[in-house]
Amino acid sequence: MEEDLFVVQVISTGPDGYPEDGVAEVGIASVDLITGDVRSVYQNRIRYEPGSLDEVKMQYLEENSCIRASDLADADPADIVAAEVRNILKGRTVTSFDVANVFLRYMVPNPWDMTHEFSIMPAVSSRMPYSLKCRTPSEENKAIVKAYSSVFGDEGPLGKPKSVTALDLSLMTAYLILRLRQQGKY
Numbered sequence: 001m002e003e004d005l006f007v008v009q010v011i012s013t014g015p016d017g018y019p020e021d022g023v024a025e026v027g028i029a030s031v032d033l034i035t036g037d038v039r040s041v042y043q044n045r046i047r048y049e050p051g052s053l054d055e056v057k058m059q060y061l062e063e064n065s066c067i068r069a070s071d072l073a074d075a076d077p078a079d080i081v082a083a084e085v086r087n088i089l090k091g092r093t094v095t096s097f098d099v100a101n102v103f104l105r106y107m108v109p110n111p112w113d114m115t116h117e118f119s120i121m122p123a124v125s126s127r128m129p130y131s132l133k134c135r136t137p138s139e140e141n142k143a144i145v146k147a148y149s150s151v152f153g154d155e156g157p158l159g160k161p162k163s164v165t166a167l168d169l170s171l172m173t174a175y176l177i178l179r180l181r182q183q184g185k186y
Contacts, residue, residue, distance in 0.1 A: 004030045005121060005177065006041065006094045008085075009144070009169035010106050011065045013048070014057040017137030018105035021057070022046070023078070023112075024067055026085055027166030031174040033181065038157070038174045042088055043167035045075035064141060065164045082111040089118045097144045097173045099123040101137045124173050127185045141169055148172040151179050 007029045014021035028042040050073050053061075061067040075081075085107075096102035099120055107114040125133045125143065132150060134143035145161050154160040157175050161168065180186035 003033045004092070005033055005174075006030050006089055006092045006118075007124075007170045007174045007177065008089070008094055008096050008102055008107070009141075009166045009173060010102055011061070011067065011141065011164070011166045011169075012106070012137065013053055014060050015138035017101065018109070023081075023106050024048070024061055024072060025065065025166040026081060027168070027170040028085070028088060029167065029170035029174045031177055033177075036178055038171060038178070040167055040171065042085065043165060044081045044084065045072060046078045046081050047075040048072040065166075079111045082113070085112070086114060086117060089114065091118065093119045093121060095121040095124060095173075095177070097124045097147075097169070097176075098134055098137075098140050101134075101140050105137065122186075124176055124180070124186070127180050128176075144169050144172050144176075147176055151176060 009027050010023045011025040012021040013024045023046055025045045029038060030041050031038045050069055058069055103120060106112060128147055132143065132147040134140040141164055145164065148156060148161060158171060161172065177186055
């Protein structure tokens with residue numbers, strides 16, 4: 001019997017978080033809590049027309065996730081990505097590194113509208129030492145990389161984190177869940 005927990009992470013369009021910033025990329029991994037298997041489930045970027053994001057937001061995206069304006073101009077529209085994500089997560093058990101940031105700030109407002117669609121487990125960061133938690137929405141992605149590197153070093157299941165896609169972040173979070181579970185903390 002599989003007991004998958006779906007791990008969702010997003011990369012926002014800027015450092016301020018919702019409502020000033022939206023979702024630029026979403027990644028989903030799953031972790032089987034019985035077997036310990038981790039797998040990639042989904043990754044997609046959201047379309048933003050050229051010029052719709054100001055220079056500060058584009059600089060933030062390039063520095064924090066290597067996403068360029070052209071990457072977003074060629075991406076799928078938000079309503080299509082939101083429908084795909086809703087379809088994957090409907091009726092599932094989900095979590096993220098910071099549940100309040102990912103789900104309450106991004107996955108509830110339109111076009112995501114995921115209210116009552118899934119069951120939410122506690123945030124992974126709530127089980128981490130204080131020094132590894134994020135204090136603001138803009139710190140979440142760096143906090144995930146820091147926590148993963150702190151727990152696994154360069155020898156972890158994903159090696160030394162080189163990229164910061166939303167899928168990479170969800171996979172790192174999934175492996176953190178397994179380590180916390182081994183310690184009886186999740």
